[in-house]
Amino acid sequence: MEVMLPEMGEDIKEATVSFWHFDEGEKVSEGDDLVEMVTDKASFNVPSPVAGVLSEILSQEGETAKIGDVIAIIEEEK
Amino acid sequence: MKPFPQWIKRQLPIKEINEMNELLKDSGLHTVCISAHCPNIGECFKNKEATFLILGNICTRNCLFCSVKKGVPNPPDSKEPEKIADAVKKLGLDYVVITSVTRDDLADGGAGHFVNTIRAIRNKNPKVRIETLAPDFNNNLNAINKIILEKIDVFAHNIETVPRLYESIRPRAMPCGSPHGEAVGRQADYNNSLNILKYVKNNSDILIKSSIILGFGETEQEILETITSLRSAGCDIIAIGQYLKPTKGCVEVREFVNPDKFDYYADFAKSIGINAVLSAPFVRSSYKAREIYEEISNGSHVA
Incomplete structure (x- = not known):
């Protein structure tokens, strides 16, 4: 699934990534930061x-990612 | 940009925010959640809660902490009350907060439109509780009377800051004008706002609520005095939160107030007899509005 930056304010156009809590290839659970x-x-x-x-x-x-940008891809658990 | 202290952090649940955006998009309605870049959007939208912004999304005041657009508003949308009533039903809300931009360009400041909205909501949602977060209506008591007569559950009007900072934070500078060109925006006035709260308290049984934003450079003494003034005006509920600069043109954050300090102000407010107090960095006027209303109307105090 594509993780997309949602609309969060009328004139908020972008947000900057501070850090990822996981590395590529790592498993994540729903709700994990x-x-x-x-x-x-x-x-x-x-x-x-x-x-x-x-x-x-x-x-x-x-x-910096814009609203609507895909910031990551998560391969869902089957 | 000043780095945020570690307590200025919220959750941003993508799925739930998108769902709510989707629900609201088709209605053409405005929410203060989106217009004011509210950082609590994740929490509230997850619970399908929103505060509706009526009378358009353009304000005739120029408060420097606010990201709502300023300028010449469009005429009120006569279909808006019905649209809000439908959205309340669709979201299944049992408690709704209605707020508006300030409409110095309208003779009644938009009070009639508030009334139409309240009635439309009740017509389609007979059991819903309604809180209005009203502008000052230029101190027009006839306008305020119209709202009182609707016997809403909570009348909120925000004092926002301490008196010394009104001139710099809520200045007279008016970028707006009527369609005929003359400036119509007025300056917010600390004492007027207190008088409005007092007036509603003395002329109704409605619960009275107000909010203070911290972080503009006010002193502790000034905050305590403002809380005391709100108590004298008859406030039943107060909300105290941290200012966060929503967008570039707004004033800078002068201070990130420590969460302990928010507890201290809450304790003070309770000690002088304000029963319901929400005080924490992310508290905003309508944050947990239903919860605080229920706690006070059940007679239990908020911890």
């Missing part, structure tokens, strides 16, 4: 929406 992101307003922990393997990180630490 996946990544910490920072907007102008606050910092946020994004919980993993599903259980599976974090197969790809598309927004690296320090990089």
